[in-house]
Amino acid sequence: MTKAAVAASYGGPEAIEIVERELLEPAEGEVLVEVKAIGVNPYDYKSYSGAFGTDESKLPIALGSEASGIVVAVGGSAEGPVGPIAVGDEVIVSGLNGTYAEKIVAPARFVFPKPADLEWNVAAGVLAVAGTAYDALESVGVKSGDTVLVHGAAGGVGSVVAQLAKERGATVIGTARAQNHDALRAFGAEPVEYGDGLLGRVRAAAANGIDAAIDTVGTDEAVDVSLELLTDRSRLVSTAAFGRASSDGFLTVGGPESAKRRRLASPTLLEQAGSGVFEVTVAKTFPLDEVARAHAELQSAHPRGKFVLIP
Template sequence: MTRAAVATAFGGPEVVRIIDEALAKPAAGQVLVEVKAIGVNPIDYKLYSGAFGSDQSTLPLHLGSEASGVVVAVGNITTGPGGPISVGDEVIVSGAKGAYADKLLVPADAVLPKPASLSWEAAAGLLVVAGTSYDTLEVTGVKAGETVLVHGAAGGVGSIVVQQAKARGARVIGTARAVNHNVLRGYGAEPVEYGDGLLERVKELAPGGVDVAIDTVGTDEAIDVSLALVDKARLVTIAAFGRAAEEGFPSVGGGNPQSAERRKKARLDLVAAAGDGEFEVTIAKTFPLEDTAKAHEELKSEHPRGKFILIP
């Protein structure tokens, strides 16, 4: 048996329930993981909000896609992206369905080795944000010596973009609330406060121009300022899909199969980079699995910087 958090209807976080479910034994190519920590992402509550439809036949919706834990059983001939998988392995689960659970039966392809240097919480919250960040940098082709403007630079994805762009040798200007400016300076970025006059403040910091703009917030301000500064081919958003379609600049995520493939191919490298300390995932807050609805409610409002994590 496993306890799992599911959405029993479409609506707000009040529709989330904890249920008990039977689990089959792993078949060939499957792995059973005892979950230690679970990553929480905005897409998790958007799926039951009705934003992507409200087909009643899909209920209950099993939530979550990323976790970390220990392998407790394997099927025959079980090999994952990092090689053979054995009972007792500490692993990261990525791209799974229904990761909000205390036990998780997943395909071996969704299981990657967890570096010992990463905590359960950091490992569980790693690959959605790091994969999204990597995607934006690949699409825009960020190179050493370029100036990159990151909107929402202190957020879950934005902070990883900053660190990965710096690792590529780029100069980074990041928009954020003043309370987060010292954090951005610690990552080697030059912070700027968003709001009225943002375009002028960025131009003052970068009189020679900006090469790339990466939007992680989806506001009209972020898009308008970016369009005024960079070529459309070197602007990317992870949130403003409507504006991207209207204006003709790239977006990543949102069901884009090319994005999914890029992120999948990069998983092992991203895990290794995090394990080696090349970038860090900040944990904002942890919640017991029973408080999934509360976690979603808080994530929808202004909240501490970093990832929310559920603990079974």
């Protein structure tokens, strides 16, 4: 048995329960991982909020999609994306449903080696944000010499977008609250504050115009400003404004092509994270038992960076 967090009903964080879940021995091609840290993402609370429907047959909903930990058992031959997996390996599990637990059984295809220089807490939250950031950059073809507008550039995904865009040789203009502007400057981005007058501030910061825009917040302001500045709507991608994308004809991340792109890029992204090409900030940690509080705080104003659960 293992302690795990599930959503027993649809609604707010009060729907979450800590339960004892049966833990099967790993089958051929699976591994048993003792979890050290668990990444928390907005999708986790959206999954039981009703945003994706309220099908009662899907309850209880196992929560979480990423974690870091140590392999404690291997079922037969387990070949991960970058090679064989053995007992004692320090790993990252990404893309597997139900990682809010003390121990998890994971098919090897979801298991990646943890870079030695990444702490457990950082490793638990790196691939979801880095994969989304990479996917967004690839979607709009960001390259050296581009000027890129990043909405929500101080957030989990946005901060990695900014750093990876700079790594590609792009100029980055990022929207953020004033208190996060120093962090953006440290990433090499030019910060601008969102809110009334954003269009004028971006124009002033981008003397030669904007070549691409990546929206990680999903507000009408972010979309409207991007559409006003871009001549090619195929160079605007959003991780959140799905309704506007459908009506206004720009790109979003997600779907089979995005999943494939992220999966193939994961080993390289982990190497880059381990070598310091980009960093993921951990804002706060919570015990697994306090997952409901973590979800409540994540939905309100909170410090810059990822939330992480500790079993």
